[in-house]
Structures are given as structure tokens and as C-alpha cells.
Amino acid sequence: MERINYEDFKKVNLKIATIRSAINIDKSKNLIKLQIDLGTEERQILAGIKQYYKPEDLVGKQIVVVTNLKPATLMGEKSDGMLLAADIDGEPILLNLDKPVPPGTEVK
Numbered sequence: 001m002e003r004i005n006y007e008d009f010k011k012v013n014l015k016i017a018t019i020r021s022a023i024n025i026d027k028s029k030n031l032i033k034l035q036i037d038l039g040t041e042e043r044q045i046l047a048g049i050k051q052y053y054k055p056e057d058l059v060g061k062q063i064v065v066v067t068n069l070k071p072a073t074l075m076g077e078k079s080d081g082m083l084l085a086a087d088i089d090g091e092p093i094l095l096n097l098d099k100p101v102p103p104g105t106e107v108k
Contacts, residue, residue: 013068014084014107015039016097022055028075034058036065036081039104043067046079049092064095064107 017036025031030048032055045065064084071080085092 011068012066014064015067016062016101016103016105016107017043017065017081017083018103019058019061019063022058024050024055025075025077031075031077032058033077034083036063037103038065038067039102043080044078045081045083046074046077047083047092049083049085049094052091053094061094062097062100062103 015038017038019034020037020042021035023033025033025046028050030050031046032050032053034045034047036043036045066082066084069080069082071078073079083094085094087093
């Protein structure tokens with residue numbers, strides 16, 4: 001993988017979000033629709049984690065989100081951000097915080 005310089009890295013805006021609601025997108029085998037709290041705003045993001053997580057288990061969790069991606073439309077739904085997860089043989093593992101922080105806190 002190509003290495004980037006620090007100036008490129010600074011362009012990526014990472015923030016902590018709290019998941020307020022989560023529902024399966026019925027017509028998709030992979031997507032869950034998340035409503036997230038970023039402190040100063042709420043957004044909708046779609047995450048390809050349906051095969052590994054139940055929506056009811058996600059509510060209240062804090063996740064790391066890339067907040068400055070251009071919005072995308074997937075399965076007719078708007079996704080305005082991307083959650084970060086580790087990838088173990090194709091299985092997404094959500095990143096955890098060791099203690100709660102306010103939604104919208106920047107990750108540096």
C-alpha cells in the first residue's frame with residue numbers, strides 16, 4: 001500500500017459518534033442503516049456489517065467515523081460518512097473506546 005504524507009492524513013476528519021438507531025435494510029444482505037450523533041449534528045450512514053452485527057446490539061455504541069467523505073447513495077439510501085472497523089478475513093470488527101467520550105470528539 002502506498003504511504004501518504006502527514007498533510008494528506010490531516011485531510012481525513014475522524015470523529016467519535018454514538019449510534020442512536022440501527023435498522024436492517026431489508027433488500028440488502030450486507031447493509032445496516034445507522035443514525036449517528038456527532039455532537040453538533042446527526043447523520044445517517046450505511047454500514048456493510050449486517051452479517052456480523054444485530055441492529056439492537058449497536059444502539060448506544062460509540063464508533064469512529066470518517067466525516068468528510070462525499071455522501072454516497074447505496075440501495076436508494078444516503079450514506080454520509082463511513083465507520084471504521086478492523087478486517088479479520090472479511091469480518092468487520094468495530095473499534096471500541098476504553099471509556100465513553102462526548103459525540104463529535106475528534107480522533108487525532
